[in-house]
Amino acid sequence: MRAMRKISKTIAAALGLSTALAACGGAPAGDPAQRIEAYLQARVKGEVERMIALSCAAWEPNARLEATSIRGRSPSLDALACRTDATEGNTAFVACSGKIITNYDGERREFDLAERQFKAIQEGGEWRMCGYRAT
Numbered sequence: 001m002r003a004m005r006k007i008s009k010t011i012a013a014a015l016g017l018s019t020a021l022a023a024c025g026g027a028p029a030g031d032p033a034q035r036i037e038a039y040l041q042a043r044v045k046g047e048v049e050r051m052i053a054l055s056c057a058a059w060e061p062n063a064r065l066e067a068t069s070i071r072g073r074s075p076s077l078d079a080l081a082c083r084t085d086a087t088e089g090n091t092a093f094v095a096c097s098g099k100i101i102t103n104y105d106g107e108r109r110e111f112d113l114a115e116r117q118f119k120a121i122q123e124g125g126e127w128r129m130c131g132y133r134a135t
Contacts, residue, residue, distance in 0.1 A: 032092035032120040033082040056130035073102035090122040
């Protein structure tokens with residue numbers, strides 16, 4: 001009887017500890033697909049600092065380049081929808097549909113978002129944009 005109580009207390013303590021650890025760390029905040037959507041929305045709005053905040057440290061210079069690459073071209077998003085396609089460890093691959101549309105000197109260009117997957121990694125407890133993978 002005494003041994004059973006000791007086992008019950010040990011199990012209860014282990015469950016409490018695992019719950020506390022899960023609450024403190026574990027999975028990063030947010031959905032990778034939502035983070036990529038936010039990155040794309042910031043891109044067409046020209047919000048460089050927001051793009052950087054949504055990027056991994058290694059991607060920061062690229063975020064700056066992407067922000068300036070469509071500046072002055074009246075960018076917009078058409079039918080944006082993203083979903084997490086695969087997760088491998090601390091990396092997630094996000095597939096998006098829709099287009100980035102730009103207009104410059106009367107020329108309209110469309111960039112199909114489905115042509116590549118977005119790579120998100122866990123950094124600082126959050127999912128962050130960190131590159132592409134060709135589809």
